[in-house]
Amino acid sequence: MKRPRLLTPGPVNLHPAAGAVLAGEPLHHRSPEASALLAQVRGALARLFFTEGEVVFVGGSGTAAMEAVVRGLFRPGERVWVPVAGKFAERWLEIARAAGLEPVISEHAWGSAVTPDAVPSGPLAGALLTHSETSTGVLHPVRELAAALRANHPEALLVVDAVTSFLLAPLELEGWGLDAAVSGSQKGTMAPPGLAFAALAPRALERLRPAGYYLDLARELAAESSGGTAFTPPIQLIEAVGAVLAAELPGGANDLRARWRAKARANERFYGLGVQAGLRPVPDAAAPRSPATAAFYLPAGRSYAELARAFLERGWRIAGGQGPLKGRIFRVSAMGYFEPDELERAYRDVSEVLDVK
């Protein structure tokens, strides 16, 4: 049976360049070819995060890299700001607590954007920010948050969950005053899940300390800087990500602007159709929308299960809500790879299912 195509905000439809790598034999991770590959993909990713620092791979999900960064940059008892407006911000909070930090929490309605006036007073060792909050579809104004944090807490290390914003929305490390960002292979890089990466700006590199074992970014960075990895890496995914970057962004960062525009436009097409059908977007009117997903409250009288089934019948998998939004919203996404005309078919099917006149 043919598998449904994904309109989900990660995992996403594989890029053909990733598929071509996966169809072949993996490299041995302790070979000169693997060393060259590691250096090349780390460099390409660093340029796309706009950092002069380093990118470090972590074998695992995006969460593994989130935890590795938190444990490597902060120490138990340190105060870090965690503004919470969705499920992935809650994940930062859980990670901070598990690491023994003292989170300074600000709570915000799901669907709203965290604004700079929420930056707390009092000493802070850092902040754990969410860029694209995939559970609500909001793109938090990380650049403005960073500016306010830098003004009031110049020493605080600013860490960003860029899991679904990387390659989808503008994001710069040093240029925006950010110190670290994480993402994973199954999102903007359109490969299967299993590889995470952390981008560390020079200030984060200076303050990185050993912590734990498998998730010890200091150990992993040392190994990667000498052409290897501390542990057996998911080498096939590293190769797949490299192949997708080469195919999708042959001009590197120069190609990003066009990509951001195209992804935002596709996402706005979804929003346009939903609004035409009378649906209420999850992001409130003041909140910037993430290009990674369009999120709507369910049409009156229709369940998520029924909606998901209608999409499945047309060959698509969509996503539901998480946490307090479970059973109340649905999400569609143009984050992944689409064949020529496939997105047009998606728009048409969204119109049909939502009964857009």
Added chain:
Amino acid sequence: MKRPRLLTPGPVNLHPAAGAVLAGEPLHHRSPEASALLAQVRGALARLFFTEGEVVFVGGSGTAAMEAVVRGLFRPGERVWVPVAGKFAERWLEIARAAGLEPVISEHAWGSAVTPDAVPSGPLAGALLTHSETSTGVLHPVRELAAALRANHPEALLVVDAVTSFLLAPLELEGWGLDAAVSGSQKGTMAPPGLAFAALAPRALERLRPAGYYLDLARELAAESSGGTAFTPPIQLIEAVGAVLAAELPGGANDLRARWRAKARANERFYGLGVQAGLRPVPDAAAPRSPATAAFYLPAGRSYAELARAFLERGWRIAGGQGPLKGRIFRVSAMGYFEPDELERAYRDVSEVLDVK
């Protein structure tokens, strides 16, 4: 350029059933199909570990599962026996130290087997054992070690690194008095690296406690027991491992005996050729040999680099030594998948390179 075929003790040549999965689109990990797959592969693995307990997936390398088990089963300050006779035993030691445990170390020559008389007296919360020590080619007598430990330390939790013994050599959890074992996707299951799994016997399940976040086995087990995973799993690798098990062991554990025999026989062919060429095996005469790899000291007057090149010219990648054995030994392995006649070609090329008369 065609990639060399692997005579390395992991990663190994992909099983075609894994390749077929990887050439397709990954499942969405939050789908009924993924739930069914998780349950099926977890069950198949548990039966192959001979446990009535549970198998838990960890996205990452085998080391990730090693650390997850240590942190889930032991608490800082607890005394655990770590017999050290190779690089992977050293890894247990490093993980134990990073977790704040108090390791009780016994040191053994690399190439020797740890014997039951080495079991320490004094209280022990557990032991971190290595089954197949891939750095030396020794198969430690884990069954005898477990019996001695159980006799003297009935409450101690016995944890086994089965990374390269799983599906290669006899190993049973409860039957042998073991509490936990770990392995990874790129070894006996002949898939790419990136997925680890921990098998927990009922006694380990009872004593499992939350620890950390990403590597928290208690959290992951709870999620997997209800048909999901705590974080995005490397779902394609789970599917690949399931496909390999179905193809390679259609009769499940009933097919293991024949497989163990075939793998041991292939490995002994390598040892036979090396000995014929006058080489000294790394495992000493008293040490059982792991079927996962044959390890030899280098031929007189030949470097590892030269030997590796001679194999590469014939289309094979071999492995060198690690730690104190680096530059002193080489290793070849029949752990992975070989096409019909391919192993015969490997034997022939080993004979040629080693100049067997």
